[in-house]
Amino acid sequence: MKTEYLFLILFSFLAVPAWAQPYTLLIKGGHLIDPKNNIDAIMDVAITDGKVTQVAKSIDAKQARQVVDAKGMYVTPGLIDIHGHVFYGTEPDHYLSNGLVAVSPDGFTFRVGVTTIVDAGGAGWKSFETFKKNIIFTSKTRVLSFMNIVGEGMRGGKFEQDTTDMDPKMAAKVALENKNDVVGFKVAHFQGPSWAPVDHAVAAGKLADMPVIIDFGGNNPPLSLEELFMKHLRPGDIFTHAYTLLEGNVRETIVDEATKTVKPFAWEARKKGIVFDVGYGGASFNYSQAIPAVKAKFYPTTISTDLHTGSMNGSMKDMLSIMSKFVAMGEDIPSVIKASTWTPAQVIKRENLGHLSVGAIADVAIFSMRQGTFGFYDKTGYKMMGKQKFECEMTIKGGKVVYDLNGIGIASAK
Numbered sequence: 001m002k003t004e005y006l007f008l009i010l011f012s013f014l015a016v017p018a019w020a021q022p023y024t025l026l027i028k029g030g031h032l033i034d035p036k037n038n039i040d041a042i043m044d045v046a047i048t049d050g051k052v053t054q055v056a057k058s059i060d061a062k063q064a065r066q067v068v069d070a071k072g073m074y075v076t077p078g079l080i081d082i083h084g085h086v087f088y089g090t091e092p093d094h095y096l097s098n099g100l101v102a103v104s105p106d107g108f109t110f111r112v113g114v115t116t117i118v119d120a121g122g123a124g125w126k127s128f129e130t131f132k133k134n135i136i137f138t139s140k141t142r143v144l145s146f147m148n149i150v151g152e153g154m155r156g157g158k159f160e161q162d163t164t165d166m167d168p169k170m171a172a173k174v175a176l177e178n179k180n181d182v183v184g185f186k187v188a189h190f191q192g193p194s195w196a197p198v199d200h201a202v203a204a205g206k207l208a209d210m211p212v213i214i215d216f217g218g219n220n221p222p223l224s225l226e227e228l229f230m231k232h233l234r235p236g237d238i239f240t241h242a243y244t245l246l247e248g249n250v251r252e253t254i255v256d257e258a259t260k261t262v263k264p265f266a267w268e269a270r271k272k273g274i275v276f277d278v279g280y281g282g283a284s285f286n287y288s289q290a291i292p293a294v295k296a297k298f299y300p301t302t303i304s305t306d307l308h309t310g311s312m313n314g315s316m317k318d319m320l321s322i323m324s325k326f327v328a329m330g331e332d333i334p335s336v337i338k339a340s341t342w343t344p345a346q347v348i349k350r351e352n353l354g355h356l357s358v359g360a361i362a363d364v365a366i367f368s369m370r371q372g373t374f375g376f377y378d379k380t381g382y383k384m385m386g387k388q389k390f391e392c393e394m395t396i397k398g399g400k401v402v403y404d405l406n407g408i409g410i411a412s413a414k
């Protein structure tokens, strides 16, 4: 009798008692695109204690403590940007390695739906401890690393030209000691006519069983891209800055600028399993390459930013700006989402990320597709007009709302 009375009092305070609300968060009415699970439909997603607990046509809102109204929006796995520069610091003249050209991850990730970012070569094996202590451990964003094959990391200038500081054994050793954080090795900015940096990185990749990501070129005449893909790289290795045309003929292109066709060796490389990554950056994306490629359905395997203070204030902006450009060029939205979620997860061998299967880590992005007239330009000033543009409404990392643009997770006061 007494307990019944107590329950009666409790019910009068709570419309639905907490024990009847198994979900911490429910995303209702959104258009779910989950490429791993082949879902492209209106679906509700329920989250409990950081994990996805149910995905269904309709889940009762009363079963959740917090409800997010995602009607008219896209719901996708949290974006994975495999080429960013987040090893920021205050060392003078340190470029993208503990320097001022890199950016703090949390300031630039959640606001555009990114939950995981891979720093592409900021740290080498000598600076990895500092990177881990200062950035990985202190960021809310999931930060991973492509370790630079240069021991000093991406310090710019002469440091990145020093082949004697490219030690595959030390790089692999430190990578394996930190295999929760390191996903592969990076080569960048080398200007000589030598294959040594690529080969050292691949040697480290073989020792650690990890992919390499290559920022290629710097010599005139350029080294052969076909040789890079077919002789030096392995299936699963990544060619970043895929759609760039560099000044001074220091790098071959994948699209023939005269005929506007994708070169046969690029198709061959794709068949072999070479990953074509956008790595948009400050100077690494040209429409003259990307438009013919997209027309031929030579889509990017992975979409990434090459985020740093230069690119984000140039034509690159952020992940959503790049994704919107590929939509404007004619790539379908599910493919664009896949290249920004599930495929990058596979490329960096983090198959626990990039999807919203029941039981998966609840990293989620929610986007509006803004309708209007938008200008999408590249570094040359070539401008395309688009009618739609992604805008991030909400980002959820490990089941927690970390960004909410318009308060879609908050019940209205009236």
Ligand SMILES: [Zn+2]
Pocket (backbone or CB within 6 Å): 083, 084, 085, 120, 281, 306
């Ligand atoms: Zn970069």
